Amino acid sequence: MIAKVIVDVPTSQTDRLFDYDIPKEWEEIIQPGLRVIVPFGPRKIQGFVVDVAKESTFHKTKPIDDLLDVVPVLTDELLSLGAWLSEETLCFQLSAYQLMIPAALRTKVKKELRLLAHIETVPPSIRPYFQGGKNPLWNDLLKDNNVSLKEIQQAVKEERLEVCYQIEEKGKKKTERYVKVSEKSTVKDIPARAAKQRELLAYIQSLGQPISVQLLLQETGMTRQTITTLVKKGFVQEFEKEVYRDPLAGVEYEQTSPLKLTEQQQEVITPILDSLETKSHHTFLLHGVTGSGKTEVYLQAIDQALQQELEAIVLVPEISLTPQMVQRFKGRFGKKVAVLHSGLSMGEKYDEWRKILRKEVQVVVGARSAIFAPFTNLGIIIIDEEHETSYKQEENPRYHARDVAIFRGKHHQCPVILGSATPSLESYARAKKSVYKLLPLTERVHSRAMPTVQVVDMREELRNGNRSMFSYALLEKLRDRIEKGEQTVLFLNRRGYSTFVMCRDCGYVATCEHCDISLTYHRTHHTLKCHYCGHEEKMPNKCESCGSEHIRFFGSGTQKVEEELTRVLPEAKVIRMDIDTTRRKGSHERLLSAFGRGEADILLGTQMIAKGLDFPKITLVGVLAADSMLHIPDFRSAERTFQLMEQVSGRAGRHDLEGEVIIQSYTPDHYSIELVKSHDYEQFFQMEMNQRKVGLYPPYVFMVLITISHPELTNVITVSEKVVSFLKRELLESTTVLGPVASPLARIKDRYRYQCMIKYRNEPRLLETLREIRQHFIREINQGNLQVSIDLHPYLFT
DNA sequence: AGCACGCCGACT
DNA sequence: GTCGGCGTGCTC
Numbered sequence: 001m002i003a004k005v006i007v008d009v010p011t012s013q014t015d016r017l018f019d020y021d022i023p024k025e026w027e028e029i030i031q032p033g034l035r036v037i038v039p040f041g042p043r044k045i046q047g048f049v050v051d052v053a054k055e056s057t058f059h060k061t062k063p064i065d066d067l068l069d070v071v072p073v074l075t076d077e078l079l080s081l082g083a084w085l086s087e088e089t090l091c092f093q094l095s096a097y098q099l100m101i102p103a104a105l106r107t108k109v110k111k112e113l114r115l116l117a118h119i120e121t122v123p124p125s126i127r128p129y130f131q132g133g134k135n136p137l138w139n140d141l142l143k144d145n146n147v148s149l150k151e152i153q154q155a156v157k158e159e160r161l162e163v164c165y166q167i168e169e170k171g172k173k174k175t176e177r178y179v180k181v182s183e184k185s186t187v188k189d190i191p192a193r194a195a196k197q198r199e200l201l202a203y204i205q206s207l208g209q210p211i212s213v214q215l216l217l218q219e220t221g222m223t224r225q226t227i228t229t230l231v232k233k234g235f236v237q238e239f240e241k242e243v244y245r246d247p248l249a250g251v252e253y254e255q256t257s258p259l260k261l262t263e264q265q266q267e268v269i270t271p272i273l274d275s276l277e278t279k280s281h282h283t284f285l286l287h288g289v290t291g292s293g294k295t296e297v298y299l300q301a302i303d304q305a306l307q308q309e310l311e312a313i314v315l316v317p318e319i320s321l322t323p324q325m326v327q328r329f330k331g332r333f334g335k336k337v338a339v340l341h342s343g344l345s346m347g348e349k350y351d352e353w354r355k356i357l358r359k360e361v362q363v364v365v366g367a368r369s370a371i372f373a374p375f376t377n378l379g380i381i382i383i384d385e386e387h388e389t390s391y392k393q394e395e396n397p398r399y400h401a402r403d404v405a406i407f408r409g410k411h412h413q414c415p416v417i418l419g420s421a422t423p424s425l426e427s428y429a430r431a432k433k434s435v436y437k438l439l440p441l442t443e444r445v446h447s448r449a450m451p452t453v454q455v456v457d458m459r460e461e462l463r464n465g466n467r468s469m470f471s472y473a474l475l476e477k478l479r480d481r482i483e484k485g486e487q488t489v490l491f492l493n494r495r496g497y498s499t500f501v502m503c504r505d506c507g508y509v510a511t512c513e514h515c516d517i518s519l520t521y522h523r524t525h526h527t528l529k530c531h532y533c534g535h536e537e538k539m540p541n542k543c544e545s546c547g548s549e550h551i552r553f554f555g556s557g558t559q560k561v562e563e564e565l566t567r568v569l570p571e572a573k574v575i576r577m578d579i580d581t582t583r584r585k586g587s588h589e590r591l592l593s594a595f596g597r598g599e600a601d602i603l604l605g606t607q608m609i610a611k612g613l614d615f616p617k618i619t620l621v622g623v624l625a626a627d628s629m630l631h632i633p634d635f636r637s638a639e640r641t642f643q644l645m646e647q648v649s650g651r652a653g654r655h656d657l658e659g660e661v662i663i664q665s666y667t668p669d670h671y672s673i674e675l676v677k678s679h680d681y682e683q684f685f686q687m688e689m690n691q692r693k694v695g696l697y698p699p700y701v702f703m704v705l706i707t708i709s710h711p712e713l714t715n716v717i718t719v720s721e722k723v724v725s726f727l728k729r730e731l732l733e734s735t736t737v738l739g740p741v742a743s744p745l746a747r748i749k750d751r752y753r754y755q756c757m758i759k760y761r762n763e764p765r766l767l768e769t770l771r772e773i774r775q776h777f778i779r780e781i782n783q784g785n786l787q788v789s790i791d792l793h794p795y796l797f798t
Numbered sequence: 799a800g801c802a803c804g805c806c807g808a809c810t
Numbered sequence: 811g812t813c814g815g816c817g818t819g820c821t822c
Contacts, residue, residue: 002822007822008799009800014821018821018822019822020822021822039821040821041800041801041802041820041821042801043800045799045800056822058822062822783817
């Protein structure tokens with residue numbers, strides 16, 4: 001029998017199957033999805049078995065060396081998903097499979113030296129390494145300049161030393177020491193004067209089951225010595241037991257039960273339940289305004305899946321994986337839930353993952369990579385806040401969790417639900433074309449009103465002599481809330497901190513005459529540049545629109561805002577939440593719960609406070625600079641602005657008190673800001689779609705971004721030009737190839753970067769052509785200087 | 799990725 | 811004549 005193996009060597013030359021003999025004794029055991037150790041040239045490496053066959057066309061097959069697993073770590077479905085993913089994202093199959101297993105399982109095979117003869121026979125320089133019967137690692141010897149490799153090689157040849165391969169598994173299963181009573185031991189057998197021992201044995205006996213040593217000590221107040229004596233005398237046995245690391249140890253979740261659904265909720269859940277019951281795949285776009293009760297719909301749909309003995313995956317954006325969110329799922333489904341996010345340690349992630357593999361949980365709540373949870377009976381997949389860009393991985397493999405979800409939905413014939421108050425244009429357009437099924441939730445639960453939104457024109461403020469970052473209207477309302485003891489959320493968007501140029505008098509922003517996208521200021525040449533078409537112009541001294549000299553770059557930090565806030569409102573208690581104040585583990589939750597307890601009047605923060613906040617006393621939301629994101633040179637900037645404004649507005653008035661929103665802007669007339677007033681997603685969608693049509697952007701076209709980098713600028717330019725002319729030659733006439741132009745980040749780590757862009761509607765030879773490009777530059781790539789990164793459906797243009 | 803093989807310059 | 815530089819190519 002032959003195993004087809006993907007070896008752990010991430011290069012394009014080895015990105016194919018290698019055949020290995022399966023030794024007789026393993027024929028029953030080896031199956032697809034197992035990890036194995038195989039000989040590869042002169043060394044031993046790890047690999048994934050992806051298939052088993054009768055025979056090989058290769059005539060010099062070697063046998064598999066060792067097994068790393070007994071139970072497959074990849075299911076058949078995940079194996080085929082990996083193959084598909086590597087096709088679609090142009091990554092190595094190996095990388096796709098590594099994505100699906102926890103980091104703890106990504107083993108390294110290390111080379112170590114062992115003594116075959118007496119220590120005196122090996123070179124003196126390496127003798128110290130063998131002290132205490134140790135086997136030194138090859139790499140450690142290499143680092144030592146006194147050690148001569150020649151001598152080692154000689155010793156190996158003469159069989160005084162041998163080179164062995166040691167598997168180093170990073171993920172250790174956590175164990176604890178347990179004790180249990182030995183058979184037929186009785187208290188009577190212990191001398192009466194050993195009262196402590198008697199008492200302890202009796203206690204363990206009374207439990208009727210093994211107990212962890214730590215817990216035993218805690219509960220009885222005895223010393224370790226007493227236990228050891230009992231063990232020595234043979235009355236009890238001590239052993240290691242595997243335990244799970246519990247990141248949420250001690251946290252109690254209040255059990256919740258299903259709420260009565262509103263009429264609208266009932267309407268949207270019906271087709272989902274239908275899809276579940278008939279086991280047919282549909283992708284639903286659940287478009288529900290903030291506060292419309294999407295989560296309750298998710299919960300009840302999952303409940304239905306569980307009743308059918310099926311499993312569920314829920315994806316949540318990383319930043320909203322707060323205890324508040326986890327609470328809602330744990331509260332309803334208790335121990336059936338595993339949580340996977342980046343805040344967990346490697347060991348904790350490994351444990352959560354193993355619970356899934358062993359079918360000890362049926363629901364996974366997690367960030368992007370949780371979409372690969374090794375379930376085998378999926379009943380439903382939910383992607384909350386579907387428009388979030390964090391669902392796209394920005395490094396290889398550059399996959400989008402939405403695409404993976406739909407692949408798995410089709411495989412399991414189960415519903416996929418994309419939920420959002422502000423769907424991505426791509427998804428909404430698909431829903432309009434009936435590719436997805438649109439499920440609208442237009443009302444908030446308990447018929448609460450949407451918050452009223454007031455847009456303040458900051459140009460006007462400036463004209464009225466207000467040079468501060470707070471408008472009169474916002475200040476007045478802030479004072480009002482403090483007086484009433486109500487709370488305010490102040491939102492400052494730091495993304496787009498960078499370098500767009502704007503006139504403080506008229507709001508004019510320098511844009512590219514060819515692309516209708518704001519220009520980026522380049523300090524090096526004091527110029528303005530377009531990152532899409534390469535257009536370049538001089539940085540103006542005066543506003544081109546009104547002639548004012550108040551033209552400047554934009555950007556302001558939370559810290560500065562906080563200072564100013566304490567100056568103008570000294571009585572206000574402020575909690576600041578940004579990357580700086582939430583870096584430490586748990587500080588995120590601490591700050592939020594402090595705010596929830598009413599320990600502050602104002603919560604000031606960035607992105608991270610835009611989501612999931614649900615506190616009854618928040619009645620005012622202020623957005624300090626709504627435009628900051630609008631002028632990022634990205635065709636999605638208007639979409640992101642609208643989404644964010646809506647998202648932030650949703651924080652206000654979610655309970656009995658009515659909510660109010662103040663948005664400060666220098667471009668109050670822009671539709672992405674204007675339309676927040678009426679919370680009119682539909683209208684925004686229409687406007688933005690027009691823009692996309694004119695500019696030829698998704699969803700009207702698909703895009704591919706190719707980034708070329710090299711330490712030598714001239715090299716980057718030559719290669720980029722070759723790439724572009726090759727693309728133009730190979731691809732259809734209807735396809736647009738743009739560039740090459742310097743990337744927005746024109747140099748990273750001493751490497752120059754150029755990019756080109758493909759826009760296409762239908763391009764059957766696309767993947768093939770892109771693969772050819774990689775292949776063509778393979779030599780230069782292998783020499784390690786050239787990098788060609790290919791991003792299909794990019795979300796980031798740096 | 800590693801590692802071997804192989805073909806040229808510098809040296810005991 | 812040999813040692814060692816790293817360009818090239820292979821690994822079931």
